[in-house]
Amino acid sequence: MMLDSIDNGSLVYLTVEEDGQTRPKKYSELTEAQQLQDDCDVQATNIILHGLPSDVYALVNHQEVAKDIWDNVKLLMKGTELSYQERECRLYNLFDNFASVQGETLSEYYWRFSQLINDMHTIGMTMQQVQVNTKFLNALPLEWSKFITDVKLTKSLYTTNYDQLYAYLSQHEQHA
Known part of the structure; x- marks a missing residue:
C-alpha cells in the first residue's frame, strides 16, 4: 500500500x-x-x-x-551517476598520488592509506591485491627501502593484504 x-x-x-x-x-x-x-x-x-x-x-x-x-x-x-564518476576519478587520483608525508609515523601513514582504500570500497571500486600492496609499500619514505625489499622477498604481494604488511613493518619501525 x-x-x-x-x-x-x-x-x-x-x-x-x-x-x-x-x-x-x-x-x-x-x-x-x-x-x-x-x-x-x-x-x-x-x-x-x-x-x-x-x-x-x-x-x-x-x-x-x-x-x-x-x-x-x-x-x-x-546527477548521481555523474557525482559517482567524479568521486571515482578523485579517488583514483588520490590513490595514484598517495605518498608518505614528512615526519609521519608508520601508523599515521597506514591510517591514511586505510581511509583511502575504505572510501574506494564504499563506492564499489575494486583493485587487485598486488596493486594495493605495491602502492602501500612503494609510497613509504626511503628509510623504509631495506624493509620493503625484505617484505617483497618474503611475502607474496598477491595473497598478503596491506594490513598484514603494516603489521610486519610495524615490528621494525624503531629500526627504520
Whole structure:
C-alpha cells in the first residue's frame, strides 16, 4: 500500500454534501480500508523524508504527498551517476598520488592509506591485491627501502593484504 502511495499518489478523500456545501470526508468517515490506505500514505511520506540527506530534504520537505516527494527526489538525484564518476576519478587520483608525508609515523601513514582504500570500497571500486600492496609499500619514505625489499622477498604481494604488511613493518619501525 505504501508503494501504491508512491507510485500513484495519496488517497483522494471523497466529498460529502452537508448543509448544501461540499466538503471532503473526515478521517473518521472513511471506511476501514481507506483509513488504512491513508495511514500508509503518511508512513510512506515519513519513510522517504527520513531517508533523505539534509540538502535534498530541505528541497522537498514542503511536499505533503509521497508521490510528489518521490518524483522530486528522482529529479534531484539524476546527477548521481555523474557525482559517482567524479568521486571515482578523485579517488583514483588520490590513490595514484598517495605518498608518505614528512615526519609521519608508520601508523599515521597506514591510517591514511586505510581511509583511502575504505572510501574506494564504499563506492564499489575494486583493485587487485598486488596493486594495493605495491602502492602501500612503494609510497613509504626511503628509510623504509631495506624493509620493503625484505617484505617483497618474503611475502607474496598477491595473497598478503596491506594490513598484514603494516603489521610486519610495524615490528621494525624503531629500526627504520
